[in-house]
Structure formats: structure tokens, C-alpha cells
Amino acid sequence: MKPVFTITEGMLPVSTSYCPGCTHGVAHRIIMEVLDEMGKLGDAIGVAPIGCSIVAHKFMNVDMLETAHGRAPAVASGIRRAQPDKVIFTYQGDGDLASIGMGEIIHAANRGETFTTFFINNAIYGMTGGQMAPTTLVGQKSTTCVEGRDPMKVGMPVKMCELIANLPRAVFVERVALNTPAHIRQAKKAVRRALEVQEQRLGFSFVEFLSSCPTNWGLNGPEAAKFVEEQMIPYYPLGNLRTPEEVAK
Amino acid sequence: MAKFKLQFRTDFCKGCELCVSACPKHILAIGDEIGAKGYRTVVCTDQEACIGCTSCALVCPDCVIEIFREDD
């Protein structure tokens, strides 16, 4: 029998603590698949955020460290200096990256730091029980905006890819989704290209994954995937915003 | 003889139904077996009809599904 699809050794053989239908598991897997295919599992250092995925190190089979909320891009900048030859990535959610960590990510991107940030955008705060995120959609309900996000009070949802694509040294910026097989294939390609940009030390690379939070959206897995398709993608368009010519398509 | 074989690590399955929804041949379902995590887990209702598209394995967040092809 020939293998058609087998699980990468980059994922530890343990059940994740994520909710049923949460796409963290998909994001983890495709990142680890790419590192495995590039032969880089032994050279990778991952930086976990505060959020549901603080426990990513229990599932990703690479050296990892935990960080304080929002600080991952600063921590990764420090790691890069101490370990010039390794593959370094941060893996961050909405609150970590777009709220408390907004300063750190903009500065790291602006410096053109040669690590890759994987941004999990599920338009809500997961770990703490469903509060509004900077990425919560207009009219979307959360525990801290029970009547729905009102842009006149709290502004419009933040488009991180568009913000970062403005910075000259952020040379690879792409938004992907994890809600359909086709989107997942595209997402994996973006992960690969981002890590190749890193390998060539061209500048900062950033991939935003539109993701599900079934529990806090009050939807089941397939309904949540539909929410991503019908509500999130129209506001957060998929596609590549920056790419250096040197990276092969 | 089925061309493709699905293997499920049902110990990891949380019955989220993403694979059920993604399968273009509609041959996956949540069965009555309760897995190690306490969820009703995935079963394949018609192994012969599997076309090996890997949609199910792609969307599974829990590394439940592996797919093998019978040697010709």
C-alpha cells in the first residue's frame, strides 16, 4: 500500500486540547508539514503566544517557547540574533498580535526581521471566553459587544495584512483561509513560500489564516467554515499582498 | 477491492464533522461509537467509493485521517 496522506512527524501523536472544529489543528499541521518537507524540523524554533495556542508546544514537534501576551515578535527578534541560522516562527492569535502586541509586530515587520509570523485570525478572543477582538466583524456579537461591534465606538476591524504590507521590509504578506480543502492547499503553499523567503533572509514574512472559533461563535465546525466563507472572506480578502520576485511561485 | 483505504485514529476524533461536510462523495458520517475523548467518532460508510481526494484529511484539525492507496 502506498501512502497518499500520512501525518507528519512534525505533529506529536497526541490529541490536541483545541475545541472540535477549531482550525488551529489544521494550521499547526500544515506548518509542521512544510517544515518536515523542507527538512527543518530539527532547526526550527517556534514562539507560542498567549491564547488558546499557548499549548502549541504540546503538539508541534520542534523547540518552542512560551511568551508574554503580544511579545512574540520581540522574543523572535531576540532569538534571531542568538541563532542566526535557524528557522524561527511566531504563531499568534488576534489578541496577541493585533491588540496588545500591535507595537511589537509593526516594529518587527518594519525592521524586516527574518522570522515568519503566522497570524490566526478568528475574529474573537478564544481562550478568555469570546470577547471582542480587534478583528471582530461589524455587527458580530461577542461578550464585550453583546449588541454587535459598533465601529463608531470601537473602530472598524483591523486588517493586519494590509497594515503590514505597507512596510517596505515586510516582503511576503499573504492572507489565506482554512475553511475548505482548496483554501487549505493554498494556505500550505503560502506557508512554504513564506518560509522560503525567510530562508533567503529577504525580509519579514507574514501569513494571516482566516480561522474558525466554533465555540465562541456558537456554531458547529461546518457552520463555522461557512461563516468564514460568507462573512469573513468578503471583508478580509484572500490573496498575496507582497512578494519578493526572488521567491519562485 | 477498494482502491483507497482510510485509516482513522478515532482516539483523536472529536466528531466535529468537518470531514463529513468536506467529502465530495458523502461517504463519511459520525457513527455511534464513542471514542477515547468521549465524542461520537467518524466512520466511512462506503470505502469502495473513496476517490482519494484527501479533502477529509486536509480539513481534519486532529490528525485523525490517513489515506493509503492499494498497489496496482
Add this chain to the structure above:
Amino acid sequence: MPEKILMKGNEAFAEAAIRAGCGFYFGYPITPQSEIPEYLSRELDKRGGKFLQAESELAAINMAYGAAAAGGTVFISSSSPGIALMQEGMSFICSAGVPLTILNVSRCGPGVGGIQPGQADYFQATRGGGNGDYRIPVFAPDSIQEAVDLIYAAPPIADKYRNPVMILADGMMGQMMEPVAMPEPRPIIKPEDIPAYKPWAVTGKAGHGNVKNVVQSLYLQPELLEKNTEDMYVKYADAEKALVRYEAKGLEDAEIVFVAFGTVARLCRETIELLGEAGVKAGMIRPISLWPFPYAAFNEIGPKTKVVISVELSMGQMIDDVRMGVCGRLPVKLIHRVGGLVPTSIEVKNEALAILEGLK
């Protein structure tokens, strides 16, 4: 005999860090220590290290955590309000078991305060402003030479205990110039050699037996968190014995014993001479380790002592530890200035005499 050169404090601190083998510096400008990032921005990369100006002190402590968790020997510096921003990071780094050398060139507070010297970071340094149970060894030099020596000694202590170590200087020391002899430089450890020195570091698992390392601070299971905390305190118990440093002079027949650290200890030495001329014998306990505080030194106080006076550039912070050291045997009083003002040795003498008079 190593050659002595006249150096400005901040520049000497920076040079000492390079010589100590610190390969990485992350910092943000803040008065009165901006000369430290300036010096290192010129020198560190030339000597095989890496300098990065961070966007804030918050970023700097986290960059330091990253580089240190990846096995680097890291030195960072700031001043009081910047150290305040780093408190979260310090608690985190202690919990994660990562070594780091931190220099506070302290100024007067609270809040933005002023840019003149102060010693009101004593609580911040020794009690810690971050959350939870942790300790950081703190050393307070009273001269540029002593600061250089303490900065040089810090990274091996930090590595041994897998914990931050803090040097608490003050703005006066950062800005003044004194002759100083620099120690022999230690080499910066190459990245490929790090796993041999620090097998716990996150350097890519291929470098340490293909079994991944995790550096963490979160322990959701209470038993695991208790264990991690208790393990930290085993280290601290050892440090409490091994790291006590102090200087005690003239205690045998002193009527007054001063307790002072840093710049204040220097002027107290002059005060002791002036009191001697006035016929009053005085001595001094100068803590060099603020944590662990040298409580045992207070057992050396002689039978003629009538009062112990803590002299501080604060509203009285070290005095709490002084009281614990004295343990109720003698009255403990405070002489202090804040706002960035530094008393003269004459002013301290006069206040000390008034205190002595007041006890009669």
C-alpha cells in the same frame, strides 16, 4: 597590574558587559543611561556581538528573553521607569528559568519623576514588581570599578541559577568619571557551541539529541506549578547563602552605625570622618548584595552602638530590611532626601548628631 583608564560610568558599564561575554544587548534610550546603548551600538557588533535598539523597554526585555532562551549571554540596561515596564518580563523570565543580566541606572521617581539620582527602586529591585513568587539577586556597587566587577561577575551567576541577576547603580554613578581597570574579556559563545553549555536552551532540536526543548511559564495543573515554584526556591535558598556580600567598617566601638548603599555609602564615609573629628565614633554596614540582604552583618554591631541610621535617597525602603536585621535591639532611624537631591556629608553629619541628641 591592569591599566587604569578614566571612564564615564555608563561607558564603563557597557564595556564591562562586553568583556563579561555578553553577546547581545537590547535597549531603549532613557536618561540617565542612554550612553549605554549608544556605546554598545558602536562597539558590540565590532566585537562579535549584536546590538538592537528596541522600540520600547517592553520589547527590550522580551527580546532579551528570546535571545537568552536561545542560549545567548544577554545584557540589558534601563532606568527606573523603564525597569518598571520590564517587571512582567522579569517575572516571566524567572518562572521560565532563563539567565539574564540587568542593569538599572536608577533615577528619582515615582512615575516619570526626574532624571537625577535616586535609590527608590529598592523595593522594585528586591521585592520585585512582577506577579507571583520569584527572586532576583541584586547587587549595588558604590564605585564604577565595583560596578564593572559586579557586571563581569553577573553572567556566570545568572547561568548557574538560570535566573536574572540585577545590578542596581544610580544616575550619579552612570554620569561620573572615575579611573577603572577593565577585566580580561571572555569570549562570546558561538551558537553551535551553545547546546554543550546550555542543554536546556531552544536552539533547534537537531542540536540536542533530536528531543525538543520547551521553555515555558504556564502550568495549568496546580501540582506542576507548585513544583516549578518550589524548584525555583531551592535555587534561591542556595543563592541566599552563596551570594551575600557586604562591607562593614568601624562597628566595634561605634555609637552610630550607618547603613547605606551605592553613592550614599560614599558620602557616609566622609560623614564618619567628620563625626570622628567631632568626637563621635561611627561605623557603616554597606550592603553590596541587596538581595540576599546581609542580615547577619547586623550581628557584628558592637555594644556601644546607640542607633542604626539608614541613609537613603528615598522615603525609606531599605530601612525595612535594616529593621529586620536589627531585630528590635536598637532604635532604627532614617536620613533621606528625594526628588533627586543628594545630601552633603555635612548635612548627614548634622542630622545624625540631632538624632543622637534626640535619643537622650
